[in-house]
Amino acid sequence: MNAIITSATEIPEAPYYVTCTDKFMSGWGRAEGRINRLILPCKSYEEACIVEDNINGRTDQKDVHVYTKKPQLKASGYLYQVMDRNNAKPWYTQGTWTLA
Known part of the structure; x- marks a missing residue:
């Protein structure tokens, strides 16, 4: 799933959720005039x-x-x-991006 949603009912059930603001995608394209927020459901605290x-x-x-x-x-x-994790595997893979 990599879907734009308009209701919390569209968020899959999960024990944990990680959210963030995508600075690059905010303010243009489908997010023109808006802030783009990502929601990543996680199956465990470790994930x-x-x-x-x-x-x-x-x-x-x-x-x-x-x-x-x-x-x-x-x-x-x-x-x-x-x-x-099905369509955004790098986000769920340990060490994909590391702090510089």
Whole structure:
């Protein structure tokens, strides 16, 4: 799944969620005039830590958070995108991006 969503009901069930703001994709294209927020469901705390570490190793991502409940979506000003381990494997692979 790599889908743009408009409702929290579209977020798959998971024990953990990692979210971040994609600075590169915000403000243009499908996110024109909006902030692009990524939601990555994780099957374990360990997987959430791997995803969080990878996101922190990228300069185009910010505002990284790990949740144990589905993230709430704000009414406007945001474009939400769900990515999972099937279509975003590098995000879930340990050491894909490391802090410089």
